[in-house]
Amino acid sequence: SLQGKRAIVTGSTSGIGLGVAEALAAAGAEVVLNSFTDTEADHALAERIAHAHRITARYIPADMSDGAACRGLIEAAGGCDILVNNAGIQHVAPIEDFPVTQWDRIIAINLTSSFHTIAAALPGMRDKGWGRIVNIASAHGLTASPFKSAYVSAKHGIVGLTKTVALEAAGKGVTCNAICPGYVLTPLVEAQIPDQMKTHGMDRETVIREVMLERQPSRQFATTDEIGGTAAFLCSDAAAQITGTTISVDGGWTAM
Numbered sequence: 001s002l003q004g005k006r007a008i009v010t011g012s013t014s015g016i017g018l019g020v021a022e023a024l025a026a027a028g029a030e031v032v033l034n035s036f037t038d039t040e041a042d043h044a045l046a047e048r049i050a051h052a053h054r055i056t057a058r059y060i061p062a063d064m065s066d067g068a069a070c071r072g073l074i075e076a077a078g079g080c081d082i083l084v085n086n087a088g089i090q091h092v093a094p095i096e097d098f099p100v101t102q103w104d105r106i107i108a109i110n111l112t113s114s115f116h117t118i119a120a121a122l123p124g125m126r127d128k129g130w131g132r133i134v135n136i137a138s139a140h141g142l143t144a145s146p147f148k149s150a151y152v153s154a155k156h157g158i159v160g161l162t163k164t165v166a167l168e169a170a171g172k173g174v175t176c177n178a179i180c181p182g183y184v185l186t187p188l189v190e191a192q193i194p195d196q197m198k199t200h201g202m203d204r205e206t207v208i209r210e211v212m213l214e215r216q217p218s219r220q221f222a223t224t225d226e227i228g229g230t231a232a233f234l235c236s237d238a239a240a241q242i243t244g245t246t247i248s249v250d251g252g253w254t255a256m
C-alpha cells in the first residue's frame, strides 16, 4: 500500500496523468493533481478522487512551461514521496516548417519541467530514504517518427534524464524510471488525428489503423488504466531495485 505517501502527478486533469493519479489513489497514496488552469472543475476533480478512494487529494495549479512554477509546485505540495512527470504536449510538422515557438514549448513542458521538479523533489526523498520518480516518456523516447522532431527529442531526453537521476539517487531508497507508452487514446492523441489526416491525406479510420497503430503490432490502443497500473507497480516495494530503466507499454511497438 502507498498509504502515507504523497504523490504529485503533473498534467493530471486528463488522459494518462489522470489515470496514474487514480491508480496511486486506489493504492492509498495522497495525491496532488496539477495542470496550468485554476478552475472549479480542476478542484472538483480532486474532490471526486479523494471521495472515491477515501484519500486526501488536492489540485495545485502550476504551468510546467515555467521552471520556477515547476519548483513551486513541489514546494506548495509540502514535499513529495512519489513524483510523476507526465505533463506533455505534441506538435506535428516537417522540421523545415516546425515553428520555433512550438519547439521551445515542447522542450520546456516535455523535458525541462522534469529537470526542475526532480531537482526540487529529490533532496527530500533522499533525506527520507524513500522516493519514487516516474517519468512518462513514450515509445518515441526509444524510436522516432517523421514530423515529430521536438517530441522525439524531448522524449529521448527524458530517458537520458531518467538514467542520470537514477545514478544520482542509487542506494538511497529512491528510484527513477520511465514508462514508454505506445499509443493511448487520450485528448493529446485525439488532437493529432486531424493533423495526421492532413499530412497523409487519409480519412480518420485509415489514419488510426494505417498510420497511428501501424507501429503497434497489437493494433490496440493502450489504456490510461494500464499506464496507471504500471506506475503503481514502479512505486511498490517489488520494484525497489528497478531503477534507471524504461518499461514499454506499447503493444509490441519497440519489439519490431
Ligand code: NAD
Residues within 6 Å of the ligand: 010, 011, 012, 013, 014, 015, 016, 017, 034, 035, 036, 062, 063, 064, 065, 086, 087, 088, 089, 109, 110, 136, 137, 138, 139, 180, 181, 182, 183, 184, 185, 186, 187, 188, 189
Ligand atoms: P493529455 O493532453 O490528455 O493530457 C496532458 C495533461 O498535461 C493535461 O492534464 C494538460 O492539462 C496538462 N498540461 C499541458 N500543458 C501543461 C502545462 N504547461 N502545465 C501543466 N500541465 C500541462 O495528454 P496525454 O495523452 O494523457 O499525455 C500525457 C503524457 O503521456 C505526455 O507526456 C505524453 O507525451 C505522454 N504520452 C502519451 C501517449 C498517448 O498515446 N496518449 C503516448 C506516449 C506518451
